[in-house]
Amino acid sequence: xxxxxxxxxxxLAAATVATAAVGMPWRASRAQHVVRLLVGFPxxxxxxxxxxxxxxxxxxxxxxxxxxxxxxxxxxxxTALAQxxxxxxxxxxAPLNVYCISTALYRSLSFDPARDFAPVGVxxxxxxxxxxxxxxxxxxVAEFIAWARARPEQSLCGMAAVGSEGHLMAFGFSxxxxxxxxxxPYKGGAPMAQDLMAGHIPAVFxxxxxxxxxxxxxxxxxxxxxxxxRSALLPEVPTFTELGYPSAAxxxxxxxxxxxxxxxxAVRDLSAALLAAGRTAAVKDKLAAIGLAAxxxxxxxxxxxxxxxxxxxxxxxxxxxxxxx
Numbered sequence: 001x002x003x004x005x006x007x008x009x010x011x012l013a014a015a016t017v018a019t020a021a022v023g024m025p026w027r028a029s030r031a032q033h034v035v036r037l038l039v040g041f042p043x044x045x046x047x048x049x050x051x052x053x054x055x056x057x058x059x060x061x062x063x064x065x066x067x068x069x070x071x072x073x074x075x076x077x078x079t080a081l082a083q084x085x086x087x088x089x090x091x092x093x094a095p096l097n098v099y100c101i102s103t104a105l106y107r108s109l110s111f112d113p114a115r116d117f118a119p120v121g122v123x124x125x126x127x128x129x130x131x132x133x134x135x136x137x138x139x140x141v142a143e144f145i146a147w148a149r150a151r152p153e154q155s156l157c158g159m160a161a162v163g164s165e166g167h168l169m170a171f172g173f174s175x176x177x178x179x180x181x182x183x184x185p186y187k188g189g190a191p192m193a194q195d196l197m198a199g200h201i202p203a204v205f206x207x208x209x210x211x212x213x214x215x216x217x218x219x220x221x222x223x224x225x226x227x228x229x230r231s232a233l234l235p236e237v238p239t240f241t242e243l244g245y246p247s248a249a250x251x252x253x254x255x256x257x258x259x260x261x262x263x264x265x266a267v268r269d270l271s272a273a274l275l276a277a278g279r280t281a282a283v284k285d286k287l288a289a290i291g292l293a294a295x296x297x298x299x300x301x302x303x304x305x306x307x308x309x310x311x312x313x314x315x316x317x318x319x320x321x322x323x324x325x
Contacts, residue, residue, distance in 0.1 A: 040077030086261030
């Protein structure tokens with residue numbers, strides 16, 4: 001039985017995704033394909049929601065069944081992909097850390113992104129933010145740096161995931177700007193946000209999707225975002241780059257990949273269908289509602305991004321001296 005997406009036919013099947021946008025014809029028989037869409041995080045989070053938005057939009061390409069393999073910062077799902085058959089029946093949607101940080105961070109890893117994964121494309125991005133409790137007497141990044149330098153013993157910064165790209169961006173920022181931050185690890189973003197709002201910790205570095213509601217309610221104060229452009233979710237908040245702090249620039253990107261060895265035409269065709277879905281208003285609007293932006297990087301662009309970010313974050317992991325079991 002042929003489990004691969006037939007090359008040259010998959011694009012014809014994408015009309016359900018983007019008929020109005022690109023005028024593709026389609027064949028209903030393609031909807032009989034069943035594809036496991038691996039997600040290494042629990043239901044309801046940004047990665048899971050992104051997967052389900054695309055699974056819905058891709059109904060004309062096949063039946064995408066989201067399979068949550070939560071744990072180990074996405075590495076359990078990555079291991080499942082690495083051990084799957086290269087038959088295009090399994091796709092993984094995972095964030096930057098799985099592709100670019102895990103190999104440097106973990107002492108023992110059962111997969112190698114460069115060896116085991118075939119990049120399909122980057123489908124979404126979201127920035128991180130620096131936020132403080134409203135009682136911290138600062139309203140800008142410059143004031144925050146001055147505040148931290150004046151009282152290094154108080155300049156604690158919460159971090160929901162040790163070794164995450166947010167942790168590493170914040171570390172790079174603290175080193176480059178001589179901003180003495182002591183990072184406090186939490187077991188998730190929710191307890192960290194609760195401690196920030198309660199004033200138990202003065203500052204945190206966290207994805208914008210987690211803190212935007214609290215910022216709008218006046219419970220926290222977001223000082224800057226890490227993206228290249230301001231976020232549509234909080235357009236009044238400046239970027240680190242425009243404020244003159246490029247060391248804190250960066251975004252979490254969510255990339256789709258298959259098992260290395262899947263025929264190249266199948267990878268290209270699925271990539272084209274994913275990018276077509278990402279250009280539709282439905283996908284853009286659903287992602288924007290939770291603070292994400294649809295992306296349109298294909299296999300080659302994703303591979304280049306993986307290489308650049310692996311180099312960047314590996315250096316920061318080593319500088320921090322981080323190693324996890």
